[in-house]
């Protein structure tokens with residue numbers, strides 16, 4: 646059976662420590678100056694009643710991916726399990742995918758000129774049955790990853806029991822990265 650991968654970022658548990666971002670950089674040799682994953686702090690309220698939300702910004706693995714739709718060479722493609730990955734050997738660095746992504750999730754690698762983004766660590770970890778690097782280091786269990794088709798997976802248990810939202814759901818790209826948050830709106834910023 647095909648996998649229905651999901652990642653969950655629980656903002657109510659996230660403390661903004663950036664361990665996930667550092668682990669991602671290490672796992673994927675992400676060069677300085679660019680990011681596959683950032684956790685942004687967003688402050689709201691009026692002093693002294695201030696609140697900080699920590700918001701994950703990375704590829705959300707759209708089911709209907711604008712980046713794939715515009716790629717002229719097929720270098721941006723879908724796996725049979727619906728993940729969006731890159732074939733760097735056929736990428737011509739036209740950057741159409743960067744412009745098409747509504748989540749600002751792609752970048753140009755400074756030295757190689759290759760297009761980079763979060764892969765859910767598919768090639769290096771998930772395809773071997775391991776968890777993504779960012780998930781393994783989170784000290785508060787704010788991140789979870791797994792197969793929604795497996796009712797016993799952690800993501801199934803979380804998403805079946807907690808209110809969650811998908812960022813920019815109104816764009817109908819069907820993200821696979823779900824957020825849990827108390828804040829209203831659910832904008833992906």
Ligand code: SF4
Pocket residue numbers: 658659660661662663664665666684699782783784785786787788
């Ligand atoms: S490692 Fe976990 S707690 Fe730290 S910023 Fe990332 S998601 Fe938040």
Ligand code: SF4
Pocket residue numbers: 703704705706707710711712713729745746747748749750751762818
């Ligand atoms: S978030 Fe951007 S890079 Fe990721 S699948 Fe969607 S359109 Fe493509």
Ligand code: SF4
Pocket residue numbers: 665668669670672673681682703762763764765766777778779780
């Ligand atoms: S899944 Fe892998 S590539 Fe994606 S943010 Fe986490 S560590 Fe980075």
